[in-house]
Amino acid sequence: MKIALGSDHGGINLKSKIKELLDEKGIEYHDFGPDSTDSVDYPDFAKEVAYSVTNGEYDRGILICGTGIGMSIAANKVKGIRAALCHDVFSAKATRLHNNSNILTMGERVVGSELALEIARTWLDTGFEGERHQRRIDKISQLED
Numbered sequence: 001m002k003i004a005l006g007s008d009h010g011g012i013n014l015k016s017k018i019k020e021l022l023d024e025k026g027i028e029y030h031d032f033g034p035d036s037t038d039s040v041d042y043p044d045f046a047k048e049v050a051y052s053v054t055n056g057e058y059d060r061g062i063l064i065c066g067t068g069i070g071m072s073i074a075a076n077k078v079k080g081i082r083a084a085l086c087h088d089v090f091s092a093k094a095t096r097l098h099n100n101s102n103i104l105t106m107g108e109r110v111v112g113s114e115l116a117l118e119i120a121r122t123w124l125d126t127g128f129e130g131e132r133h134q135r136r137i138d139k140i141s142q143l144e145d
Helices: 010-024 042-054 069-075 089-097 113-125 131-145
Strands: 002-006 028-031 060-065 081-083 103-107
Touching: 002 010, 002 042, 010 028, 010 060, 042 060, 042 069, 042 103, 060 069, 060 089, 069 081, 069 103, 081 089, 089 113, 103 113
Parallel strands: 002 028, 002 060, 060 103, 081 103
Antiparallel strands: none
């Protein structure tokens, strides 16, 4: 599995902890930035991560901003992206099982780092159930046309 990472200035600290988790799990990743806490525009990083997932360069993505909301909205504008904003473990598991989400978004100012790591770990480790859920995902994809 290969992961595309991105944040804005409000999510850079949590992103560094996610990178440590990915290193521990031996998961390959690329950090699309930023690499400082200088103010940046989150849609720029959401776009880079989302397109890298839809073009197949990366299997999934993780985006972090202050709340996770802006990243989720921006990433979901890209055709083929199913970005899920998760601030609890149940949602992280459900969005992989049922929605086959390909981008996880979180808010550094909303969720503590230990919980965020558990959310990310769950999201990374959970597969897609398929079957009846695929039919629903196909209907979501039709909305993009």
